[in-house]
Amino acid sequence: MTAKLVQLTVNGREEHIAADGLISLQQVLREKLDYNTVKDGCTQGGCGACSVLVDGELALACLLPVSRLEGAEITTLEGLNESNSAGVIQESFVEHSAAQCGFCTSGMIISAKALLDENPTPSRDDIMEAISGNLCRCTGYLPIIEAVQSAAGKLAKGGDGE
């Protein structure tokens, strides 16, 4: 099979990827480009640990063949560190002890970021729905819900994570 050359923008940087067959966005981000927040969890869309933003929309990187992403803009947690709302979400995760082993955390924060971009004043049910595709084996979810609620409150007050 011949490789197809695909151009992506990852966290603002232009990348040219030789995409063989069904190689996934998760494999490219983690193994070729060293974005280690994109976890290799189940590789079948069942755990949410590889969540990223593709053109601003929440996506599971393990289910996306790179060959179909020509021209796409990809954002991983590494790319969000400098933007304001992700910093506030991270701070809230720390304050509410919403991370234990940390394996789900980057996917959780990406899902929370996608939610808050679309709905700055989510209800508890909205938050539960937004993170329902992200498995966490440690926390029992309650601290994560609290962290996202708290981040939403801070962002509504104009917090910029500085």
Add this chain to the structure above:
Amino acid sequence: MAKKRGTGMAAVSYPIGMHLGGDPTGALVHATSGGNFVVAMSSVDLGQGLKTVMAQIAAEALGVPLDTVIIDTGDTDTGPHCSGTGASRTTHRAGNAVIAAAKEARSAMLDVAAEMLEVSAADLETDGKGNIHVAGVEEKSVSVAETVQAGTFQFGKTIAGRGLFLVPKSPQDPETGESDPHSTQAHACTVAEVEVDTESGEVEVLSLKSAYEIGRQINPELVKGQIVGGAWMAIGHTLCETTAPYYPTTEHAPLDFLNYGMTGVAEMPEVECELLEFPSPSGPFGAKGVGEMVANSPIPAIVNAINNALDLDISDIPVTPEVILRALDAQAAGAD
């Protein structure tokens, strides 16, 4: 067909750690030339906060600031022995080893400071902020960092300590079953409320209210994290999780997250817990342990609540909708 509610209770007495083959864990503490203290061990931080708890214990026993303690762990090729991070044992076992190592290192540190200040080491105190001073004479002091450097460059003394905590082997007497399992015991009691749909067999856990007695809490925020996480894991184990749904055969064994049923965020009820602290005489600063045991009382409490709601006597987990519907069918057949 209806939705029926029930309440169930269960209590556990949990012996911390293992004993049948002996249960040792070690720690080594040494000062760096920069004035920090490294605690070398092999117990693992898998998210429960072991590094935080061990750093708190080491800082307290050394008498130095928390942020000057570095926990170096996770590699059994290079660290002192740990019998395993499990059985709710690590706070108790490794904590005791860290205290022993830290005490020996503290003693070596105070010996050097005593030479520097030309006083007896027995008269020295630490302020926990990085200074050592003569008791009652705070101006007669040296910093911990200066002391460590003097130990290295002036006096040629290593500031370090060894700790090994061993709960000895206590095999069961084959005649009587007698053994000594409890170096220390933690306790928990959970009350569960459930609602069962008798048509679908589905169970909703409405609330889990627990009391825990785990000795002194070294870090209450981390304790709460264990209890809430354990409550969720218990709901999954009770209602759906199994690696062998047709045990003892392995047929239909789930091999991935799509087929291994876990309850999700929406199934998580509010979890309330009260902590009672009866310090353990054998524990590090009175601590016992709170790890594995956090799933132990919620599971039977939820099963008892289901039995209470439906007047059944289920005693195996998971209590899936299939199990409930078959039990209700048998109950109806028995009543005919």
